[in-house]
Amino acid sequence: MTTPLTKLQKSMIEKNIAYYLIPSEDPHQSEYVDAHYKCRQFISGFTGSSGAVLAEQTESRLWTDGRYFTQAEAQIDSEQMKLMKMGVAGVPTILEYLTEHLSEGDVLGLNGRMINTSYGKKLARLAASKKAVLETDHTLAEDLWTGRPAAAASPIFIHEDIYAGESVPSKLKRIRSCMETVSAEAHFIASLPDIAWIFNLRGNDMPCTPLFYSYAWITQENCCLFVRETCLSEEVSRRLEQDKITILPYGQIDSFLAKQKGSVLIDPDTVNYKLCQELEKNQIIFGENPSSGMKAVKNETQISGLKECHLSDGIAMTKFMFWLKQNIGSVPMTERSVQDRLEEERRKQPLYQGPSFDTICAYKDHAAMMHYCSTEQSDVCLKPEGLLLIDSGGQYLTGTTDVTRTFILGDISEEERRHFTLVLKSMLSLSDAKFLLGCRGSSLDILARGPLWEEGIDYRCGTGHGVGHFLGVHEGPNAFRWQVRDNQLDAVLMPGMVTTDEPGVYIPGKYGIRTENMLLCKKQRQNEYGSFLEFEHLTLVPIDMDGVDEALLNDKEIRLLYAYHQLVFDSLSPHLTDEEAGWLYHFLRIQNS
Incomplete structure (x- = not known):
């Protein structure tokens, strides 16, 4: 029977890829993703929010955590895919499994935009230690997906200060103070919740979460927000101009990063591996986004x-x-x-x-x-x-x-x-x-x-x-x-x-x-x-007292x-x-x- 997984495995054979990793995340490492990015679900049939597929040319595995064991068992085809129960004794992590099975000359393929920098660096070190090859420019699952939904592009709206309790200039001032503490000339942000919080903006690109696709670049003098400009109303554009925020096209982030110089603060858990590679000629300072602790x-x-x-x-x-x-x-x-x-x-x-x-x-x-x-x-x-x-x-x-x-x-x-x-x-x-x-x-x-x-x-x-x-x-x-x-x-x-x-x-x-x-x-x-x-x-x-045994x-x-x-x-x-x-x-x- 031909399935998305068997088509993927055929493509892997044609391209000489021994292992192909498909995580759950989008380019912003979001927990809940737009339908456009549900490639792991497309390949495996598993609809849970957390998990990853590691495909091989003749067999495949799905890793997920204890919240989803029962659901995954019901949704995946056990003849095509084995369930790997994360956290259960004797079950290796993906890194541990690859450490045991990756051989010299093997190619480990993936889309580098769908994993964070921390994980990408671990995979790169592992591949090097095994004399294998890590290739991060593949889009095998995406290319097989006919009828793939378009990425969301919802209107962006203002989250008023009467609800947020702090203005954008105040938040930027606090972030710049943190940048100064770690000697960062710039701060690159890919986390959608952080960007929404910093700029007091919201959208509807994510299911059930008022976020919008964006990146942000902050220096001591300037601040750039990368968004789809069709999503901006005159009111939002005017507010951003008042706060001295420069608006740039969302699709230009790669070329923009490639031109930057100096020290850059990034969160390796929220910036994807591909974009980090665009900044590698710079002095990268790895650390948590200052806004993460602030918004908490x-x-x-x-x-x-x-x-x-x-x-x-x-x-x-x-x-x-x-x-x-x-x-x-x-x-x-x-x-x-x-x-x-x-x-x-x-x-x-x-x-x-x-x-x-x-x-x-x-x-x-x-x-x-x-x-x-x-x-x-x-x-x-x-x-x-x-x-x-x-x-x-x-x-x-x-x-x-x-x-x-x-x-x-x-x-x-x-x-x-x-x-x-x-x-x-x-x-x-x-x-x-x-x-x-x-x-x-x-x-x-x-x-x-x-x-x-x-x-x-x-x-x-x-x-x-x-x-x-x-x-x-x-x-x-x-x-x-x-x-x-x-x-x-x-x-x-x-x-x-x-x-x-x-x-x-x-x-x-x-x-x-x-x-x-x-x-x-x-x-x-x-x-x-x-x-x-x-x-x-x-x-x-x-609390339903009909279920309580007071004894x-x-x-x-x-x-x-x-x-x-x-x-x-x-x-x-x-x-x-x-x-x-x-x-x-x-x-x-x-x-x-």
């Missing part, structure tokens, strides 16, 4: 906006929960229909711009796939029994939300109830942390995993991620995870950072449970031991749960109908009886 710490305007949009999100979620609990079993429902109902509630909220990611609405065993997405083929009817997991979020002009709740639709097993309660214990434990300034997310991750580890249970993903402000729902550098990646420490937690707290239990073939809140890091106290920090709940959504909660956990639900009720009830508020009051009073 939300200012007072952004924090106020986040609280406002979480109130709106909580209203929408609670109205949806009321409808769901009142009508399950009497009104026909499917995964996709209830997902649409939740979106209807969000659309009623002020300043709502759309989902912050593709909603995960997963019933029973579907929820065991961490990033399941219901389709026409997989959509199932909901019954008054079992668990329904909904992970969803919204983009608002005032911020970005991400919340997961697992709903009890009827009878559940004692195992499900126990696991539901353990996940709740885990979420509450981390959210109540008090810690010294200097701690990282990795310092605190055990607080969430502890209740599950005591039972011999784990989840194959991080506990939480940073969230942008009307930007990406996944944003570094702050995170909660116990594993440190490639000697790269996660960020020190700072007041103003926003991070999700989302432990879970996933039992393949049976069910999945996750409870997720967004937490704001803030100051708690200062004393002779230093500066202590704590978290504040931003998420305002009830498994200690006194402190019960107090934390009651206090959280009191906050939810006090915040939301003035914005609900009398019937909805009465139901919510009764639902939350059940726990106090």
Whole structure:
């Protein structure tokens, strides 16, 4: 049978390429990519957001992480492609696999625009050590893709200072100060979230994320923004001119970089390998984009906006929960229909711009796939029994939300109830942390995993991620995870950072449970031991008490749960109908009886 993969392998044979690497990213190393760049999905059939294909002339492999094991097994053709489960004992990384199998004279091919500089340099060193050849100018998958969607080119719009809380000149001044500290004459930026944040602009080139294709070049005297000029309105062009920003065509970035001289600061994890090679004659200073840490710490305007949009999100979620609990079993429902109902509630909220990611609405065993997405083929009817997991979020002009709740639709097993309660214990434990300034997310991750580890249970993903402000729902550098990646420490937690707290239990073939809140890091106290920090709940959504076994909660956990639900009720009830508020009051009073 002829498939995109077999066509790729034929092309590899013709060009004498032993291995061909196809990652998930676009030229900006984005997490979620425009359909134009989904070459890995085109070749493999796997639709998850993370993973890479390493094709060989007679066999191929797909690497992906624990969020997608079940999904990948269902989507790839196991006769043509082997699943490599990242992080599982005995499973090599792509680099380790190539170290073992790459031979002298072999050609390793790829499109150098689709990998970051850090990874490209590792591949180059590996190829050199094996006396193999690394070729980075291939576009084999792209060339085979007939009917490939065009790259997005949406209108760019201004994210007003009343929402951003800081002007563009102020941000540029801070970035230039950081450049001066590291003796960089210029700073090249390819990360779309960073560019959107620096210039207080947004677009819709990415699904669910208000970004636009662009590059930026900053010196002490000048600043250039590379965009598709057809995407600029007169208003945006005028604003950029006022801020002394020079507009250049997006497609001229290669030739521009080739002409530059001097010391250049670039982030090797977000600048693609091809563009870095254009700068190699310069003195390159590798370091994190200064804007990465800056945008992670939300200012007072952004924090106020986040609280406002979480109130709106909580209203929408609670109205949806009321409808769901009142009508399950009497009104026909499917995964996709209830997902649409939740979106209807969000659309009623002020300043709502759309989902912050593709909603995960997963019933029973579907929820065991961490990033399941219901389709026409997989959509199932909901019954008054079992668990329904909904992970969803919204983009608002005032911020970005991400919340997961697992709903009890009827009878559940004692195992499900126990696991539901353990996940709740885990979420509450981390959210109540008090810690010294200097701690990282990795310092605190055990607080969430502890209740599950005591039972011999784990989840194959991080506990939480940073969230942008009307930007990406996944944003570094702050995170909660116990594993440190490639000697790269996660960020020190700072007041103003926003991070999700989302432990879970996933039992393949049976069910999945996750409870997720967004937490704001803030100051708690200062004393002779230093500066202590704590978290504040931003998420305002009830937890389904029908799944809680209070006998498994200690006194402190019960107090934390009651206090959280009191906050939810006090915040939301003035914005609900009398019937909805009465139901919510009764639902939350059940726990106090």
